[in-house]
Amino acid sequence: MTNTPTDVAPRWLDEEERRAWLGLMGVMRRLEHALDTQLRDEGLTHFEYGVMAALSESPQRELRMSALAAYAEGSLSRLSQVVARLERKGYAHRRPDPADGRYTLATLTDEGYEKIVSAAPGHVAEVRRLVFDPLTKAQVKQLSHIGRRILHAIDPDHSDGDRG
Amino acid sequence: MTNTPTDVAPRWLDEEERRAWLGLMGVMRRLEHALDTQLRDEGLTHFEYGVMAALSESPQRELRMSALAAYAEGSLSRLSQVVARLERKGYAHRRPDPADGRYTLATLTDEGYEKIVSAAPGHVAEVRRLVFDPLTKAQVKQLSHIGRRILHAIDPDHSDGDRG
DNA sequence: CCTCTTCACTTGAAGCTTGAAGTCATTGCG
DNA sequence: CGCAATGACTTCAAGCTTCAAGTGAAGAGG
Numbered sequence: 461m462t463n464t465p466t467d468v469a470p471r472w473l474d475e476e477e478r479r480a481w482l483g484l485m486g487v488m489r490r491l492e493h494a495l496d497t498q499l500r501d502e503g504l505t506h507f508e509y510g511v512m513a514a515l516s517e518s519p520q521r522e523l524r525m526s527a528l529a530a531y532a533e534g535s536l537s538r539l540s541q542v543v544a545r546l547e548r549k550g551y552a553h554r555r556p557d558p559a560d561g562r563y564t565l566a567t568l569t570d571e572g573y574e575k576i577v578s579a580a581p582g583h584v585a586e587v588r589r590l591v592f593d594p595l596t597k598a599q600v601k602q603l604s605h606i607g608r609r610i611l612h613a614i615d616p617d618h619s620d621g622d623r624g
Numbered sequence: 625m626t627n628t629p630t631d632v633a634p635r636w637l638d639e640e641e642r643r644a645w646l647g648l649m650g651v652m653r654r655l656e657h658a659l660d661t662q663l664r665d666e667g668l669t670h671f672e673y674g675v676m677a678a679l680s681e682s683p684q685r686e687l688r689m690s691a692l693a694a695y696a697e698g699s700l701s702r703l704s705q706v707v708a709r710l711e712r713k714g715y716a717h718r719r720p721d722p723a724d725g726r727y728t729l730a731t732l733t734d735e736g737y738e739k740i741v742s743a744a745p746g747h748v749a750e751v752r753r754l755v756f757d758p759l760t761k762a763q764v765k766q767l768s769h770i771g772r773r774i775l776h777a778i779d780p781d782h783s784d785g786d787r788g
Numbered sequence: 789c790c791t792c793t794t795c796a797c798t799t800g801a802a803g804c805t806t807g808a809a810g811t812c813a814t815t816g817c818g
Numbered sequence: 819c820g821c822a823a824t825g826a827c828t829t830c831a832a833g834c835t836t837c838a839a840g841t842g843a844a845g846a847g848g
């Protein structure tokens with residue numbers, strides 16, 4: 461069925477790799493969508509949830525925008541837009557860092573904290589249902605390793621304590 | 625059918641699950657971005673590439689829109705917009721199915737075929753570099769299994785060809 | 789001081805995606 | 819045949835993301 465013709469093929473994907481690739485792509489596309497759908501009732505996107513969750517776990521529920529962008533795996537530009545949205549919703553607040561005016565500190569408001577606390581159980585339950593329940597403990601461990609290796613290939617200096 | 629938004633706190637994620645989750649999220653966000661970046665030189669998005677690749681491997685390089693949407697893991701609405709874009713670029717063509725006017729057949733033009741053939745080697749090389757080179761053969765196999773299980777949890781009737 | 793450069797962040801415009809509503813062909817039923 | 823129902827796609831308006839350009843704070847050099 462396959463054997464797509466090309467003139468200058470590097471190493472093509474073999475059957476097993478193809479299966480893995482389809483699986484990975486499917487998960488990437490469908491999981492994100494499923495999580496967004498679950499959070500839709502809460503009026504949050506999955507990315508917004510991630511941002512608020514990161515803030516909620518930080519000291520003073522506060523982080524510099526650049527640090528927050530790294531946690532949330534998004535560009536600074538995207539984060540800026542999203543935090544502006546969260547501010548409009550009353551969930552977050554921004555202020556210049558008193559220690560250095562070039563930095564901006566994003567803070568989770570009390571309302572934002574309540575929001576994330578009430579949304580978290582449902583969200584975690586969905587994550588568990590879709591990702592962890594179907595996997596064995598060994599597979600979860602494998603997934604950690606696999607994820608770390610791919611991330612390292614994408615960005616070698618992504619703060620890793622990588623060991624073999 | 626609404627998900628219970630709050631209620632009881634379910635089982636939280638343990639350390640290993642947390643690591644796996646961060647890995648998976650990181651891969652989802654960064655890999656898609658990396659692939660889009662690689663294909664940017666070709667003037668294609670990763671999703672467009674997937675659509676064209678699916679067509680190129682089909683008989684007559686032609687598929688019904690709904691079938692194509694399933695292959696590409698996207699909504700029919702999204703696909704419709706994307707194929708319109710590909711049509712504007714001269715890479716694809718649409719026509720009503722002569723056998724039943726409710727269906728639409730999307731076809732890859734010769735120009736589109738040339739495009740995908742010239743873009744494929746670079747793209748596959750990048751996929752290999754980011755995903756398969758860093759993994760052992762055993763991990764690739766694990767990834768197939770893990771992906772299949774998660775996909776099954778997201779959508780139980782998604783063509784289940786599980787053989788081991 | 790004043791200006792130049794760097795750095796962290798924000799804004800603007802364009803493009804992509806989404807869910808809802810709309811279109812159009814075929815089928816079912818009287 | 820007429821007319822509603824179904825199904826497959828398309829379009830629309832709104833929202834989100836992106837890259838590039840812009841803003842403003844801190845420090846360096848004169």
